[in-house]
Amino acid sequence: MMKVMHLPLKREYIVLTSALYPEGVGRARGICAIFVDKAYCNKDPWSDVRSLCAEGEIAFITAATAYSHEERSWGELYVSAGVGESGEDAGCTINVGAFVNEGLNLNGLVDLVRTVTEAKSGALRDLGLNLTGTVSDAVAVGSTPGDGYFAGPGTALGKEVARDVRRKIVELLRSTSSD
Numbered sequence: 001m002m003k004v005m006h007l008p009l010k011r012e013y014i015v016l017t018s019a020l021y022p023e024g025v026g027r028a029r030g031i032c033a034i035f036v037d038k039a040y041c042n043k044d045p046w047s048d049v050r051s052l053c054a055e056g057e058i059a060f061i062t063a064a065t066a067y068s069h070e071e072r073s074w075g076e077l078y079v080s081a082g083v084g085e086s087g088e089d090a091g092c093t094i095n096v097g098a099f100v101n102e103g104l105n106l107n108g109l110v111d112l113v114r115t116v117t118e119a120k121s122g123a124l125r126d127l128g129l130n131l132t133g134t135v136s137d138a139v140a141v142g143s144t145p146g147d148g149y150f151a152g153p154g155t156a157l158g159k160e161v162a163r164d165v166r167r168k169i170v171e172l173l174r175s176t177s178s179d
Contacts, residue, residue: 002040004052007031007069009076012056013099013142016109020138021049021059025106028142031078031097032057033067058140062093066172074160075100081172083124083134093136094120094169098161103146112141112151112161119153119162123169 008030015028022028032053040063042048049059064082071077078097096116104112116139121132143151152158 001037002048002052003035005031005033005035006054006057007033007078009099009142010071011144014109014145015058015099015140015142016106016113017058017140018138019058019060019095019140020045021053021057027056028058028140029056030054030058031069032059033078033080034059034061035065035067035080036061036063038063058097060093060095060097060138060140062095062136064093064095064172064176066176068168068172072160072164074102074157074164077164077168079165079168079172081169082176083129083131083173093134093138095138096120096165096169097140097142098165099142100144100151100157100161102143102148102151102157104143104148104151105146108146108148108151109141109143111149111158112143113139115151115153115158115162116141116165119165120169122162123166123173126166126170127173
């Protein structure tokens, strides 16, 4: 069973991502969220991405059932969150997309990846889980073109993004803990 959601972004962003598509650095106008069952095991997941996602979409695949896509004061936040029985298995995934209204350069995007990843790890710690993520987690960050060099948790932007990512992951994982 697969469910696909095409979630448009408010603008085109320059993105840096570990998601299946696009690879590395690219441009995106939307998110292609592919929800699969926990038994999903395709040795060529790119074939699913090619057949299900549109050009210009960031492709996330997950067995998680909880997700959120919302506007924030700083931009847009997408999170899908689930943790499998062992925590490290790919039975569920934590995918995060943070797309900011500020113009960042490549270093700023890398800094934003660090911010999002640290926030994800902090959320898991808040829930008492002794792990930093699952083997299939992916992150995508995006910005408008610009010269912003820093987006870490020591910046105003980074603090807001980290706070929102951490809260949303905790909220989504708590909502699935009763499933």
